[in-house]
Amino acid sequence: MTTSMDPRCPDNTAGVRPRLVTRALLLRFVSMVGASASFFLLLPVVPRYAEASGGGSGAPGLATGTLMLATVLGELATPCLVGRFGYRVVLGGGLFLLGAPALVLPLSGGMAGIVVVCFLRGLGFAAAVVAGGALTASLIPAARRGEGLALVGVVSAVPSLCGLPLGVWLVAQVGYGPVAVAAGLVALVSVAAVPGLPDREVTAGPSVGVVAGLRDGALLRPAAVFGTTALAAGIIVTFLPLAVASGSAGVVAVALFVQPLAAVVARWVAGRYGDRHGPSRLVLPGLLLSAAGTLGLALTDSPVAVLAGVAVFGTGFGIAQNATLTLMFARVPASGYGTVSALWNVAYDAGMGVGAAGFGVLAGWTGYPAAFAITAVLMLAALVPARRDRTAGPRHGG
Template identity: 70%
Template sequence: MTTSSPSRTPAAPARPPLLTGALTLRFVSMVGASASLFLLLSAVPLYARESGAGGDTAGLATGALMLATALGELGAPRLVARFGYRAALAAGLFLLGAPALVLTASGTMAWIVAVCFVRGLGFALTLVAGGALTASLIPAERRGEGLALVGVVGGVPNLVALPLGVWLGEHVGYGAVSVAAGALALVAIASVPGLPDRELIDGESVGVLAGLRTGALVRPGAVFAATAVAAGIVVTFVPLAVPSSMGAVATAALFVQPAVSTAGRWWAGRLGDRHGAARLVLPGLLLSAAGVLLTALIRTPVAVVGGVALFGAGFGIAQNATLTLMYARVSTASYGTVSALWNLAYDGGMGVGAVGFGMLADRTGYSSAFVLTAALMLLAVVPAVRDRSTRCP
């Protein structure tokens, strides 16, 4: 008498690896660019004020950086298509790093703005070329988790460099901070030749202008832009808004905000892969607005730190959810366009926030300006609600 072997449940297919050699190498240039940017992001407005600029004009430095980044992102996809990922990424790292070496050669506002503008063009190339390359290295079925990992790696330099730049500027000098920021970007160029290039591009490409006419890309981009406006305000004006006696609170806030944002991106990525990223867009927006509203209590240390933490959580969720949605809705050939549009929302929003908030706060005071910002962010609820009912492919 023979017995049949017990039936076996088919094993679930193995998930493709997430952390490959190519992605690990890409992290080198990512960390270099991010650290270079954030080391000076909050330090430059303080350097400008120390050199004689007022609080409102000091915001022009961040505004110039983000304006140039936004303009560069419009043309970067064409450069990537013509020269490939590697050449565009290397050029971006050079333009980001070299001008930082001479930032403190002059203390005039015109010079500071010019240096920030050139760095912004370089940063645009690193974002578009590097972002598209990074997305191409992540398996589609693990996109949310992969982008969350990318957010963690990119968030660590933000976490460390943002408050460190302010502290070093005050204790060591802004010249040393500028040289360090420049060196970080320039050294990272050495990692670029080992990265893959054009062979990752597949499918029909959607241009930037066509992307701006595509609702499936514009809606999440608009929501993210609203949170990015607040991000530009937080990193530029929290150190200026809090009383001078609360300098330690400003440094702590600049540490807490990117730390919580990084955690938010990781949580949103893992949850979004399971239940859909579209469901997370609205909660991210509402948490961000609530955090900005709480930060309006600028004379209360707990409120300032708690407000930027709440904002950071919402901002991290919005970052991952919107980017995951946008990549899922195009082919790999259009990853450069998605990277450009998403980063255009990021950097354009930060630039508008930095410049607009400075002019607003000069007339209303910082507390009222934070309240008005939170109210204006709620205008993005409409596209957020529409995308909440749209399932990610």
């Protein structure tokens, strides 16, 4: 049976659930895996390469900071580009910018070249995730949007879970050059899947710009809640290895595996629940669980408390990921999918960056246990938008 691919159409007539996995979505998965694998394979590698290339102790921070700055700037600009050129051009261009500079990274010739490579790759990753995210939303039937976005989350999580440790291991085996080339090629090869994707944004109607999205409370509220949970995620990834008791490296390794695993499972469950009962009901529980898990990490001397804390946080974070993104897509027409993708990704990246930077200063004053507790309390400020979205409807509006 053929079903409509337009998420604005009622796909569940006569009690038949619309098909979720289509040829177009499988092709989208190819480009998604290519972008994520390329990005995360080099994420822990380039800072080390920058320092080893004579950049000094500040080189790792400069490399990563440049990458994330370009990513945020690119995410804000991409919806406009999608509205003008369509999904395929922007997605393909993003994959090219992500892959081609990686090929020349071994020839960058010093810190200036490394910074340029990081900046270009950040722009490419931003274009790939924002244009790709908007396109993905158009490929998922509205009746199964939560479940579909959960499946997308699982697919995108695998390259990050594998790429981060794999990049570090490969550098030790074969050196920086081959790893950079591999990361470049995986992005460039995935461009081959782009021509088979639909290209709807050009004719989907008036574009909903980022500025308009920033003025829309219906989009800002879930974005603010998700950004708050992402803030804690950046803290955990950056500072948990430093905060736990010395000699607990094994606990840290397990914790940093449990947290994303719990998030992936919770994201899937939240997607299925949200399709049946509405995603707005899940925004507040996601925030509360995230704050509770962060509070549990204040007991840094207890391995049980640390593992329980990251498990609870990961569950809340996964729920918040799915609920906020599903809710934001439900509140705009198809022409606004690019803006939703941009705002949500900016909340993710900016939240992680601000969290890591601010927590470092706070922990310097209070110590790690108190800093985790204070962070958990500060996260409750997002209760205001979360409570309002608990009862808000899915339709677009302030």
